Amino acid sequence: MLPERRCRLFTTLPAGNTTGDPYVRAGDKTGSGDFGTRNAIAVVWPLVIAVQSDRGRPGAASDDELIAEATRAVLKQLR
Numbered sequence: 001m002l003p004e005r006r007c008r009l010f011t012t013l014p015a016g017n018t019t020g021d022p023y024v025r026a027g028d029k030t031g032s033g034d035f036g037t038r039n040a041i042a043v044v045w046p047l048v049i050a051v052q053s054d055r056g057r058p059g060a061a062s063d064d065e066l067i068a069e070a071t072r073a074v075l076k077q078l079r
Contacts, residue, residue, distance in 0.1 A: 011045065036060030040067050049074055 002010065031039045036055025041048065051070045053063060 032062050034058060036062045038062035038064060038067050040071065042071070044075070044078075047078070 001007075031037075035058060037053065039050070039052045041050045049071065051067050051074070053066050053070075055061070055063065
């Protein structure tokens, strides 16, 4: 078990992260790469949601709406 101070940091720090606002807004980390890869990981307490996509072509653009749509689909199933 984490000490209370560390536990509080673990549960509050992700909420201040805004890098994934267009995709997942829940305390998140996003990334992108070659082949149109886009990844988003979010903490939706007490769950962690990870959405990953790859366009399969060198130099392809990532599909940011795909990440947002997949996230909405997951959240809809959790309700």
